[in-house]
Amino acid sequence: MNCHQANRLIHAVLDEDHSFQDEQLLKEHFQHCIGCKEHFHSLQHTIVLLKSTSRLCAPSDFTERLMARLPRETFIQIWVKRLQRHPFLVAASLFVVFMAGSANSLWSQDKQFQLTAYQPQKLEIDKDHNKVIVPADRVVHGDIVVRNADISVEGQVQGNVVAIDGHIYLASTGSVSGDKEEINEVVEWVWYNLKRVVHQLIS
């Protein structure tokens, strides 16, 4: 083996990429070639020096300064983060906000006269007195709901009668097979709506 071949083996050994046989060949070569032996040892020494270099740490405020340089969080990202941290609180507060909004809009719609009935053609409407009349000789099927008006029942109603912000007058000839209900307060109105929803859910 000449010195050129030996040099290739030296690097193979340093790369830990050699066979047992390579190592034996190299040892044999070193016995009669001081130059290659010294070369090998000083390369080994170089590696030890490289590996012994002290490890330096990044400055202590490195992370802090880096975080300050990140692109700013967008409005959406901030909300997503809050949502992830407190999902229940955010969901509950959103629910309250939307409910309050819709309840308020429903209530403020109610300034106008409104009539909901299954058979409205059988009813008479007295616009001057803001009154809905169930005529004496008629039988009206289904529920009647009146808003911002009174209702005078002279005939028969086969169902419930509800007056929101109004009164129910029941004449001696009239009859209501279901419930009669007058609603004049916000609280009552909400209570009525709740009852209705629950009732629908059950039935």
Added chain:
Amino acid sequence: MVSIEEKLIKKIKKGDRDAFAELVELYKDRVFQVTLRMVGNTQEAEDIAQETFLRVYSNLEHYDPSYKFSTWIFRIATNLSIDHLRKRKQTYSLDKEMEGTDGLDLHERLADPTKGPEEILLSGELQGQVQSAIETLSPKYKSIMILRYLEDLSLTEISDIVKLPISTIKTRIHRGREALKKRLKR
């Protein structure tokens, strides 16, 4: 098995900044070590390390999970360092023309870095010798020698980082070793 890095990356992609800070804490010392050995100046090394993490943050979508995260971040760090050294070399070559120092090899001039107060860190006697020996290497050898012997990475991982075949890495390590041996002769 999902690595810590993968878990953190998932959170970061969802916009979790604390997870990013954790990732930085995990890697800042190793990244700083590489950039410092590459450029040999703490201030510049820190700037490059910061830039490395900013790139990681903004390019997280392009990270290929089939490679180790360390492979990716070391690639960014070494590439930025090499770019930095190239720019520095350009300013030096301008100086060279002005001063007319024809006889001097550019590398020898670079080998003698101006030592600011921060360089004291690197210059314990032996430490300083090793660092200035590393500085004499050209960037493409320097990065490979640093990854191999200071970061103790395998040839395969280095080959993934610099995107070169293992045979090329081996050749560079052999030449790098010879060059450093000459510089560090007792």
